[in-house]
Amino acid sequence: FAPEFHPWPGEQLTIALTKPTGAEGRTLTIDHSQLTVTPGHRATDSTLTLSIRSSQGGQHPVTLPEGVTLTKVLIDGTSYPLQLEDRVVRLPIHPGSQQIVLSWQAPVGIESRYLTPAVTLGIPSVNSFLNLSLPHDRWLMFVQGPFIGPAVLMWGVLVMLTALAYALGRIPITPLRMIHWALLGLGLTQVPVYAGFIVIVWLMALGARQSLKPELMKAWHFNMLQLALGALTVMALGDLFWAIRQGLLGDPDMSVAGNGSHAYLLKWYQDQSGETLPQATVTSISILWYRAIMLAWAIWLALALTRWLKWGYSCFTTEGYWKPLKPLLAPPGMAVAPGSPMSKE
Numbered sequence: 094f095a096p097e098f099h100p101w102p103g104e105q106l107t108i109a110l111t112k113p114t115g116a117e118g119r120t121l122t123i124d125h126s127q128l129t130v131t132p133g134h135r136a137t138d139s140t141l142t143l144s145i146r147s148s149q150g151g152q153h154p155v156t157l158p159e160g161v162t163l164t165k166v167l168i169d170g171t172s173y174p175l176q177l178e179d180r181v182v183r184l185p186i187h188p189g190s191q192q193i194v195l196s197w198q199a200p201v202g203i204e205s206r207y208l209t210p211a212v213t214l215g216i217p218s219v220n221s222f223l224n225l226s227l228p229h230d231r232w233l234m235f236v237q238g239p240f241i242g243p244a245v246l247m248w249g250v251l252v253m254l255t256a257l258a259y260a261l262g263r264i265p266i267t268p269l270r271m272i273h274w275a276l277l278g279l280g281l282t283q284v285p286v287y288a289g290f291i292v293i294v295w296l297m298a299l300g301a302r303q304s305l306k307p308e309l310m311k312a313w314h315f316n317m318l319q320l321a322l323g324a325l326t327v328m329a330l331g332d333l334f335w336a337i338r339q340g341l342l343g344d345p346d347m348s349v350a351g352n353g354s355h356a357y358l359l360k361w362y363q364d365q366s367g368e369t370l371p372q373a374t375v376t377s378i379s380i381l382w383y384r385a386i387m388l389a390w391a392i393w394l395a396l397a398l399t400r401w402l403k404w405g406y407s408c409f410t411t412e413g414y415w416k417p418l419k420p421l422l423a424p425p426g427m428a429v430a431p432g433s434p435m436s437k438e
Contacts, residue, residue: 120147120148121146121149121153121186122146123144123217124144124218124219125142125143125219125222126141126218126221126370127141128140128141128223128370129142130209130224130226131225132202132203133203133228134202135200136199136201137203138196138197138198139161139199139210140194140195140196142192142193142194143192143194143214145186145192145193146189146190147188150186152183153183154182155181155195155213155214155215156180156213157181157182157195157197158199158212160200160201161197161210162198163176163182163197164198165195165196166182166193166194166196167192168191168193168194169191170192173185182195203227203228203231203377205376207377208374209238210372211369211370211372212369213370214368215368217365217366217367218366220362220364221362221363221370222362223360223370223371223373224360224361225359225360226358227358227375227377229344229357231379231380232345232347232378232383233245233345233347233349233376233377234347234378235375236349236374236376237374238371238372238373238374239363239371241351241361241363242361242373243349243354243359243361244350245349246349247282247347250282251279257278258272258274258275261274264300266303268400268401277394280336280387280390280391280394281332283336283339283343283345283387284335284336284339291325291328291329292329292332292333294329295326295329296329298322299408299409300408302318302322302408302411303408305411306412312417319409322409326405333394337387340388340390340391341391344356359373359375361373
């Protein structure tokens with residue numbers, strides 16, 4: 094259907110055409126940004142990926158950190174030879190959607206307290222992702238950044254470990270005091286929880302065995318208990334060796350969790366950001382400090398085990414370590430008294 098006008102004599106139609114004014118608001122929107130930072134010993138490589146929608150063509154400025162060298166600019170997969178001008182790179186924008194990738198290098202490497210680079214997009218944005226790849230020769234201590242991100246849970250574990258060591262140190266059946274339990278638990282944090290639980294149960298079982306009265310037990314009950322203690326000893330010593338090996342040769346486990354992060358890849362997310370993308374701070378030290386601490390712990394454990402094993406052996410052999418079992422049937426040629434338990438009559 095199209096409107097038609099059929100004038101009668103003396104009638105006329107006047108048509109006024111006007112161009113509508115544009116609605117107030119931005120003509121460019123940043124729907125997604127991801128900043129990936131990879132610090133090394135002497136330099137840091139960074140890559141910024143942007144998803145942009147625009148209703149007009151033109152140029153859009155992006156401000157990078159001071160002293161960086163722009164290494165690559167890709168717009169919808171095509172390389173552009175753009176240059177930095179006073180930290181600003183001007184991106185050519187066309188109407189519609191486009192993907193932009195900026196890569197640069199900064200002459201600053203990893204430090205004990207590292208702050209991710211500040212990047213100014215010029216307008217507010219949404220869905221901002223920040224990824225930081227930490228070198229494997231660093232020991233992560235603390236992280237701070239946007240609310241949705243990683244957390245170092247080990248410090249909470251150490252608080253709980255201190256409380257557990259205090260409780261175990263007040264149990265008098267073992268020669269271990271609070272400081273011993275705390276030091277023992279410090280190294281066992283590098284192995285699964287069940288391994289540390291086995292070591293605790295082993296020491297407690299040996300202490301309980303010392304106060305046991307074998308004469309009140311049946312022979313086979315006592316012998317089964319001794320076999321169980323022997324198997325538990327082998328498992329506990331294996332777990333302690335595992336902890337030493339993990340501490341001296343493995344990577345430190347700081348129980349990093351949150352937003353898919355781990356100790357060497359930290360990920361943050363912020364749903365709404367201002368003109369400057371969110372930043373994060375990471376505190377880390379050389380892995381050599383971890384190796385030195387674990388070496389000292391291994392030496393202390395070796396010295397402590399020499400005392401604990403002597404104590405454990407005395408507990409294991411208190412009032413004998415094995416009971417002979419009574420034969421169920423009399424050997425051939427052996428006389429059986431009438432009315433005895435072994436008599437068939």
